[in-house]
Amino acid sequence: MTRSSEPTGHGTGSAAGTDSPGATNGTDGTDSISCEGVGVTLSGSSGALDVLGGVDISVARGEFVSILGTSGSGKTTLLRVLGGLLPATTGTVRCHGSVVTGPADGVVTVFQDYVHSLLPWRTVRRNVGLGIEAGCDRAERDERVDEALIMVGLRQRADEYPWRLSGGMQQRVQIARALATRPRVLLMDEPFGALDAMTKASLQDQLQQVQELTATTVVFVTHDVEEAVYLSDRVLVLDGSPAAIGLALDIPLERPRHQVTTKESADYLRLRHRVYEALGHDIGERARLGEHDHA
């Protein structure tokens, strides 16, 4: 599977540590989703908090971009802004050229909290159909639900209720629900963060396959460096307070990737090293503790 998106047209924000050769800020029409100068100020009990400041991102069609950052760095906030779930305080978000003011058509967010994002009173099938049942007739809905369930390997469990499934399966149901809407952009907020390592690895590979099959654009938020490098075409690191893009790194590893061989390759290790550095780990010394936790 080739990608249309190799290095051209990758926008990166505030310039520090840019590795992308073609790091021009492109809004050239091939962008799937992009944002310009996005800042978010949240009002909390302890006064206003600048979470994001001047974030520029542009994601090409079919590209897989990961957003990395330490805990509390504003990754989730950024994803909510991209998904139209949270209005940006400053700046604009564009999806396929038009400015986003609410959740845009064809942009679906997958949440980390799969327990609360599935409806316990609906079967797996009816959960997956939630996004399309208003706009599709029965036959088409069934077909699309089946297709999505087959993609995540849960066709056999369609008539069970979510509580009967394991955590990994429940998250796959949520992904299937997003896929059933045939999204052009899939926004994923630490989707595998609450799962054990084995399940996580198998879901990562499943996600790779699904993306190859559907050519969906994916923006993937995670705090797991290995995961980000393994899955992505490009890794963006959020840094600072308010946070902006600190590092944008292309990941030109061959596809399809494999959990064992890809992760043993020298290129993978070199890229991983770069990302760890950008996250503020002093290589060879003890990692700095908790510095960003309040950000």
Add this chain to the structure above:
Amino acid sequence: MAGENGTGGTPLRGLLPLAALLVLWQLTGDPDSPYFPPPSEWFAAVRPLVEGNELLPAVAATSLTFLIGLGVATLIGAIVGTLVGSSRPADRALSPSLEFLRALPAASLVPVATLILGYTTQMKLVVVVLPATWPILLACRSARRSLSPVLLDVPRTLGLSRRHRATKILTPALLPAVLLGVRVAAPLALIITLLVEIVTRVDGLGSVLGAAQANFLSAQVYGLLTITGLLGYLVNWVVTRADNAVSRRMRGEP
């Protein structure tokens, strides 16, 4: 009933002590006692009410007031509870008033309501609706408040319309809380219905009961009390059953 595990209502076996007490009363009671006439006398005393076609309309009037009152209370409680629970400012602004109104004893509303509405069915309804609303409103408010924000983001990101968000997500998610409130409110509503009827004598089982008491027809009082008790038991059984069934359904259990 006896074959089921009695998850909903109380198994009939649990009523045995009460039945034994009644039998004992029947066997040892003095038929001419002005205070404690035995059960056989109760039926004899209630019979004229049945024959004079007084009892059935009274039960119907009480049931109607109770059902409409509970229905209106459920509607108001669920809607206001959801709205208050979904907005912090509204919650903060309204909570003290709500707490005050909740603490107001239901019986004290009767004089005000009769002043304004007179001795009418509307008056009865107002007095029943107000106190029955609180348990539902409060249950719904706290359920709405503790609803996961993710559950509300899901329909937005999937592009559900406002109406579908309310019908497909919010309503089923809050339904168990509403029914929990109804479970508390239903016996309350019945008590208040009877109380208002006894106090104001505006039709219904309560007014017949009050009249019997005023005329020292003690056997008839006991008879009517039994009917009232059965009505209460039935209401409780139905509401508990419904609550359990819906809660299980909403958790996706068989």
